[in-house]
Amino acid sequence: SQQGEEDPQALSIQEGENATMNCSYKTSINNLQWYRQNSGRGLVHLILIRSNEREKHSGRLRVTLDTSKKSSSLLITASRAADTASYFCATFGSDNFNKFYFGSGTKLNVKP
Amino acid sequence: DTGVSQNPRHKITKRGQNVTFRCDPISEHNRLYWYRQTLGQGPEFLTYFQNEAQLEKSRLLSDRFSAERPKGSFSTLEIQRTEQGDSAMYLCASSLTSSQETQYFGPGTRLLVL
Numbered sequence: 747s748q749q750g751e752e753d754p755q756a757l758s759i760q761e762g763e764n765a766t767m768n769c770s771y772k773t774s775i776n777n778l779q780w781y782r783q784n785s786g787r788g789l790v791h792l793i794l795i796r797s798n799e800r801e802k803h804s805g806r807l808r809v810t811l812d813t814s815k816k817s818s819s820l821l822i823t824a825s826r827a828a829d830t831a832s833y834f835c836a837t838f839g840s841d842n843f844n845k846f847y848f849g850s851g852t853k854l855n856v857k858p
Numbered sequence: 859d860t861g862v863s864q865n866p867r868h869k870i871t872k873r874g875q876n877v878t879f880r881c882d883p884i885s886e887h888n889r890l891y892w893y894r895q896t897l898g899q900g901p902e903f904l905t906y907f908q909n910e911a912q913l914e915k916s917r918l919l920s921d922r923f924s925a926e927r928p929k930g931s932f933s934t935l936e937i938q939r940t941e942q943g944d945s946a947m948y949l950c951a952s953s954l955t956s957s958q959e960t961q962y963f964g965p966g967t968r969l970l971v972l
Contacts, residue, residue: 779960788862788949788963789901834900845914846891846961848900 750778750818750835750849758855765822767852769835770815776838778811780820783832783851792820792833827858860884862964864950870970871940878936879967883952890933891961892925893949894918901949907933908955940971 750771759765769778777796781789795802795811795818802809808821822829832851863882871877883890888909893901904923905915909930919925922940927933937944947968951961 781963786947786966786968788864788965789951791960791962794960836900845903845906845916847903848893850898850900 750837750847752833752835752849752852754852755850756853756855758857759825761825761827761856761858763825763856765825765829765854765856767820767833767854769818769820769849771818771835771837771847772816775813778809778818779836780807780809780818781834781836781848783834785831789834822854825854825856827856830854830856862950862952862962864948864964864967866967867965868968868970870972872972873940873942875940876936876938877940877969878934879948879950879969880932880934881950881952881964882932883950884962885931886954887952887962888930888955889953889959890927891951891953892933892935893951895947895949895966896945904935937969940969942971945969945971 750769753768779794780792783789793804793809795809806823811818832853834848834851836846836848865880891906892904895901903916904919905925907927910927922938925935947966949966951963953959953961
């Protein structure tokens with residue numbers, strides 16, 4: 747399976763702290779994307795990082811990609827209660843450009 | 859609102875009944891995807907369309923499931939003879955033509971089969 751897997755499964759932090767989530771995948775990828783999902787809602791795209799990129803920033807988000815370790819991390823700095831959500835990584839495989847594989851997500855709880 | 863929309867948002871049905879969900883993608887997006895998501899899991903790919911052509915179907919999509927996109931715009935997903943195991947969130951997403959592009963998701967249709 748090319749499915750990404752996030753780690754940890756759940757994370758609870760205080761507002762203002764940083765949150766780091768990791769994603770590992772199994773095969774070659776062309777890009778990796780991070781999504782956020784609030785409870786019972788659709789997914790919101792956060793950031794896309796291509797296989798030839800190592801780091802990318804967007805506001806309070808920082809994503810890294812290590813293709814040699816087949817892993818990525820998502821860092822949310824100065825977290826807010828509104829960041830409480832599930833976070834998923836998703837990959838397009840290099841052998842199937844049309845199928846998008848999601849991990850099972852990290853459930854982040856930011857306590858006010 | 860120019861995002862992806864899905865209707866209905868919630869559906870409760872009895873086992874054995876048929877249900878149909880609708881997805882309206884972002885207007886300029888050629889690709890449309892259906893996913894299924896169960897509690898505590900990430901979305902699982904079901905099928906996708908390039909314009910009106912259904913190009914790939916997952917093995918998760920049993921014979922009871924059928925999807926259409928007749929005019930290359932909105933899409934419907936029908937489940938016949940629903941089973942309790944079909945209870946899940948059904949998500950639709952759309953993207954531009956390139957398969958590597960970002961997918962934009964709708965709010966989902968939550969199905970409960972009693």
